[in-house]
Amino acid sequence: MSRVQVVRPAGAGHETLYVLLVSLCILAVAAGIVALRGERHDEVSIEAHQLDARRDLYATEQGVYADLRVAFEEIQLRREEAPELVEVATLAEEGFPPFAQDASSASRGEHQWQRLGQQAYLGLSQSASVAGSFLMLIPTAHDGAADIWLLRKADATVPADLSPAALIAAGWQQIAAHYDAGVTRQHRH
Amino acid sequence: MFRSALARRLLSVLIAVALPAVAVAEVNGKPLRIGITLHPYYSYVTNIVGDKAEVVPLIPAGFNPHAYEPRAEDIRRIGSLDVVVLNGIGHDDFADRMIAASEKPQITVIESNTNVPLLAATGVAARGAGKVVNPHTFLSISASIAQVNNIARELGKLDPDNAKYYSQNARAYAKRLRKLRADALAQVTEAPGAEFRVATIHAAYDYLVREFGLEVTAVVEPAHGIEPSPSQLKKTIDQLKALDVKVIFSEMDFPSAYVETIQRESGVKIYPLTHISYGDYSKEKYEVEMKRNLDTVVRAIKESKA
Numbered sequence: 001m002s003r004v005q006v007v008r009p010a011g012a013g014h015e016t017l018y019v020l021l022v023s024l025c026i027l028a029v030a031a032g033i034v035a036l037r038g039e040r041h042d043e044v045s046i047e048a049h050q051l052d053a054r055r056d057l058y059a060t061e062q063g064v065y066a067d068l069r070v071a072f073e074e075i076q077l078r079r080e081e082a083p084e085l086v087e088v089a090t091l092a093e094e095g096f097p098p099f100a101q102d103a104s105s106a107s108r109g110e111h112q113w114q115r116l117g118q119q120a121y122l123g124l125s126q127s128a129s130v131a132g133s134f135l136m137l138i139p140t141a142h143d144g145a146a147d148i149w150l151l152r153k154a155d156a157t158v159p160a161d162l163s164p165a166a167l168i169a170a171g172w173q174q175i176a177a178h179y180d181a182g183v184t185r186q187h188r189h
Numbered sequence: 190m191f192r193s194a195l196a197r198r199l200l201s202v203l204i205a206v207a208l209p210a211v212a213v214a215e216v217n218g219k220p221l222r223i224g225i226t227l228h229p230y231y232s233y234v235t236n237i238v239g240d241k242a243e244v245v246p247l248i249p250a251g252f253n254p255h256a257y258e259p260r261a262e263d264i265r266r267i268g269s270l271d272v273v274v275l276n277g278i279g280h281d282d283f284a285d286r287m288i289a290a291s292e293k294p295q296i297t298v299i300e301s302n303t304n305v306p307l308l309a310a311t312g313v314a315a316r317g318a319g320k321v322v323n324p325h326t327f328l329s330i331s332a333s334i335a336q337v338n339n340i341a342r343e344l345g346k347l348d349p350d351n352a353k354y355y356s357q358n359a360r361a362y363a364k365r366l367r368k369l370r371a372d373a374l375a376q377v378t379e380a381p382g383a384e385f386r387v388a389t390i391h392a393a394y395d396y397l398v399r400e401f402g403l404e405v406t407a408v409v410e411p412a413h414g415i416e417p418s419p420s421q422l423k424k425t426i427d428q429l430k431a432l433d434v435k436v437i438f439s440e441m442d443f444p445s446a447y448v449e450t451i452q453r454e455s456g457v458k459i460y461p462l463t464h465i466s467y468g469d470y471s472k473e474k475y476e477v478e479m480k481r482n483l484d485t486v487v488r489a490i491k492e493s494k495a
Contacts, residue, residue, distance in 0.1 A: 053306045054322070059395075059404035066306045066331045066399070070363075073338050077360070094364075095371040097331065103377035103490075107402030177306050 046176045049168045051150060053177035060108040060131040064123070065148060065175055067097040068136050072146040075121075079142055088113045088121065098123065098134075119162055128154040135172065137162060148175045221348050224266075224273035226281035229327035229465050230301065230340075232475030234274055236362040237341045241351045245270060247284060250469045259287045268292030272347055274299045274340055278307060279324035299343040301336040302326055308395050327465065329396035330370040330479065334363040369476060370400060373483035377401070381490045388429060388457070390439040390448060393464055398438075401486060406432050409451065416447055429455045436489045438462045460489045 046052055053065055071091060078086045091099040092113070098105055099113050109131030111123030123134040132152035139145065149172040159170055167174075221242040225231050234244045245266065248257050264287050267273070273288060275281055277300040288296055307322040326332035341359035345352030380402065387398055388407040395405050409417075409425050417425065429437075434457050439448045441461040452459045462485055465478045 054309050059399055060402050062306065062308065063331075063399040063402055066329070066335070069304065069306060070331050070334050070338075073335070074360075074363075077356075095367050097367075097370070100371065102371065102374040103380045104374050104400060104402050106380035107382075179300075179303055179305075179307070 050174045050176040064098045071096045221271045224270040226284050229475045231470040233337050235472040237358050272297040278302050305332050305335045325393040330366050376487045386434045388434045388437045426455045442467050460485050
């Protein structure tokens with residue numbers, strides 16, 4: 001009489017299941033700890049009508065934007081000496097980018113700059129695919145901050161109304177820049 | 190004899206009484222001692238303060254700021270400072286640890302890049318889901334002027350008597366820097382087109398090439414100062430060919446054999462730029478080295494046309 005002994009597998013299926021369960025448990029515990037103890041670093045959110053200066057601009061636009069911010073400081077300093085906003089021609093003559101016409105302005109969209117009364121400077125892009133048109137609003141206060149807007153439209157014209165609502169309606173987007181000091185730093189001041 | 194001894198004693202008593210008064214006057218009217226971390230900031234601050242303040246490098250000349258580990262004597266020096274000017278966005282992270290360990294952990298700090306539009310880091314430094322910024326703002330004239338203005342404004346708050354002097358110096362310095370850029374751009378008669386693609390060895394020059402309206406297409410170096418393996422090198426060369434890169438800006442301070450291999454294999458022309466992070470600290474260093482950088486970029490643009 002022959003006995004057939006059926007040797008069942010040691011249970012590879014079960015083992016796999018147990019390993020899977022254990023790893024899921026570890027994952028769940030780790031996720032729980034991270035959820036409970038992790039620090040939240042909320043991103044600075046930007047509004048729907050805004051563009052992030054770091055992520056949403058072309059390299060050409062970033063260049064023009066950085067130059068505008070520097071020129072703005074000079075414009076503000078000059079207002080302390082003379083209340084009138086300095087002429088575009090004067091800024092260009094003194095070599096202030098982006099107002100000066102050079103190889104850089106040529107490869108960044110050849111903006112045609114003009115002053116809009118005592119309120120703003122407008123640079124209409126001659127090549128909207130390279131860079132949009134820029135509008136820099138000058139605050140009435142001498143120590144105010146620059147407010148810079150961008151319009152990526154081929155046929156941009158002088159905006160009739162410089163209020164934020166009107167600009168947004170006309171398709172202009174405000175450029176928002178935020179400063180993240182110490183992303184890589186351990187200790188904050 | 191007796192009278193002269195008495196006179197001498199009287200004199201010494203008088204001096205002893207008067208000296209603390211003199212010392213106090215010196216402390217109050219003492220020029221600021223300003224700490225800086227990197228070479229460009231030494232040039233910025235010395236040009237802003239002229240002879241009205243003292244500029245002290247936190248790390249001695251000859252150390253690589255990328256690989257610097259704070260030393261005890263450097264930390265001790267912070268105790269003698271009034272303010273520290275920082276890059277603050279990733280190029281001098283060692284300074285925080287030094288300040289925290291110093292006698293003056295609460296020392297005033299000037300964040301030079303506060304109002305500077307920053308670019309996202311590229312290459313291997315771009316870890317952290319785009320949150321890490323490119324810290325090399327000092328390699329751009331525009332971003333340098335913005336920083337010089339910031340530093341001058343903040344120093345003026347600490348030293349109101351000289352605020353006007355600082356801001357005048359900052360404007361004069363900014364004018365000179367602007368001229369450097371204008372002179373370089375004046376040599377470029379024809380703007381580089383979209384086909385002029387640029388790669389860099391170290392992810393430092395985005396701000397600089399942005400000044401010319403250019404964008405960095407690729408960063409070649411796997412990590413700062415680390416040589417790529419042959420397979421990485423091959424990948425890089427293939428990548429450069431695929432992207433049709435015309436020019437590579439390499440690192441003057443890190444001459445490497447692999448850079449030549451890339452040039453030989455890909456046929457892309459290589460031009461060395463400097464990071465302005467080595468050698469002695471000097472007032473003129475930034476202008477001298479930046480002029481060389483600008484001239485190199487101009488040469489690269491011109492030769493690509495030829």
